[in-house]
Amino acid sequence: MKEELLIKYLLEETSAEERVQVTHWLGESDENQKEFNRFKQIWDSSKVLSADKKQDPEKAWEKFKTLRDLQDEKKVRSIRRPYTWLKVAAVMLMALTATWFYMDHQKAYNVLSAVQEVSKETLPDGSKLVLNKNTTINYADFKGSKRTISLEKGEVFCDVVPDKSRPFTVRANDVSITVLGTSFNVKHNEHFTEVIVKTGRVSVSRNGRAVLLVPGEKVRIPANSSQWDKTVNQDQLHLYY
Numbered sequence: 032m033k034e035e036l037l038i039k040y041l042l043e044e045t046s047a048e049e050r051v052q053v054t055h056w057l058g059e060s061d062e063n064q065k066e067f068n069r070f071k072q073i074w075d076s077s078k079v080l081s082a083d084k085k086q087d088p089e090k091a092w093e094k095f096k097t098l099r100d101l102q103d104e105k106k107v108r109s110i111r112r113p114y115t116w117l118k119v120a121a122v123m124l125m126a127l128t129a130t131w132f133y134m135d136h137q138k139a140y141n142v143l144s145a146v147q148e149v150s151k152e153t154l155p156d157g158s159k160l161v162l163n164k165n166t167t168i169n170y171a172d173f174k175g176s177k178r179t180i181s182l183e184k185g186e187v188f189c190d191v192v193p194d195k196s197r198p199f200t201v202r203a204n205d206v207s208i209t210v211l212g213t214s215f216n217v218k219h220n221e222h223f224t225e226v227i228v229k230t231g232r233v234s235v236s237r238n239g240r241a242v243l244l245v246p247g248e249k250v251r252i253p254a255n256s257s258q259w260d261k262t263v264n265q266d267q268l269h270l271y272y
Contacts, residue, residue: 032053032056032063032066032067034070036049036052036053037053037067037070040053041071055181055202055204058202058205059171059179059181059202060177060179062175141169141170141171141172142167142168142169143160143162143167143168143169143170144162144166144167144168145162145163145164145165145166145185146164146165147164148164149161149162149163149164150162150166152168154170154173154178154180155172155173156173156178156192156194156197156199157192158178158189158190158191158192158199159189159190160180160187160188160189160190161187161188162185162186162187163185163186163187163188164185165184165185166182166184166185166186166187167182167183167184167185168180168181168182168183168185168187169181169183173197176196176197177197177198177200178194178197178198178199178200179199179200179201179202180200180201180202181201181202181203182201182202182203182217182219183219184219184220185218185219185220186216186217186218186219187201187216187217188214188215188216189201189214189215189216189217190214191210191211191212191213191214191231192212193211193212194211194212195211195212198210198211199211199212201217203217203219203224204219204224204254205237205238206219206224206235206236206237206252207235207236207237208226208233208234208235209233209234209235209236210231210232210233210234211231212231213228213229213230213231213232213233214228214229214230214231215227215228215229215230215231215233215244216229221254222253222254223251223252223253223254224251224252224254225249225250225251225252226244226249226250227248227249227264227266228244228245228246228247228248228249228264229246230246231246232244232245235250235252237252240259242259242261244261247263247264248261248262248263248264249261249262249263249264250262
């Protein structure tokens with residue numbers, strides 16, 4: 032996650048779309064939440080840094096203090112600062128207190144998209160994806176104990192490489208689909224999320240509620256309803272896009 036966006040989030044200057052992006056990133060893993068908490072702690076600490084801690088030229092520190100004064104004025108006058116000031120904030124913050132954070136904790140962020148035609152992709156762990164048209168997926172590098180991708184919109188068929196030590200999770204807004212090694216289809220839009228299982232077992236969960244699917248079963252979860260529809264799948268069209 033870019034530091035500039037986290038700065039905007041902390042200053043409550045994100046757009047609705049950016050706010051969703053940060054919230055979604057925070058929910059992807061406990062590690063992301065820890066990373067954000069560490070970033071926020073550094074940000075809060077920078078407010079009380081004494082003047083004798085000259086990790087950077089004095090002028091840079093004065094610019095940073097000026098930026099914070101402008102933020103305080105904004106609460107009274109409701110004046111929106113140019114986005115370039117946010118970049119200055121991020122640069123000053125990193126230079127003064129968090130160079131190590133940037134070097135050690137920044138993660139790669141990958142985006143896969145299929146626009147006008149079906150796209151086949153291979154993830155770092157060897158798992159295969161088939162993206163239907165108008166589909167967007169993003170994921171961080173597969174490191175550590177988790178394999179997680181986010182389905183922003185569209186439809187994807189996943190053929191997951193088995194790995195009992197690292198569950199594979201697809202997140203579609205607030206719905207999570209978790210497996211160890213199987214093949215399944217996920218369709219997600221603003222109205223519902225639908226999961227169809229081809230092989231293996233799949234756990235689908237949202238807000239503490241979960242359902243287990245076996246081959247041939249599907250569940251449709253409406254975006255604004257608690258009524259889940261679990262049935263035997265009769266539609267095989269997802270195998271042909």
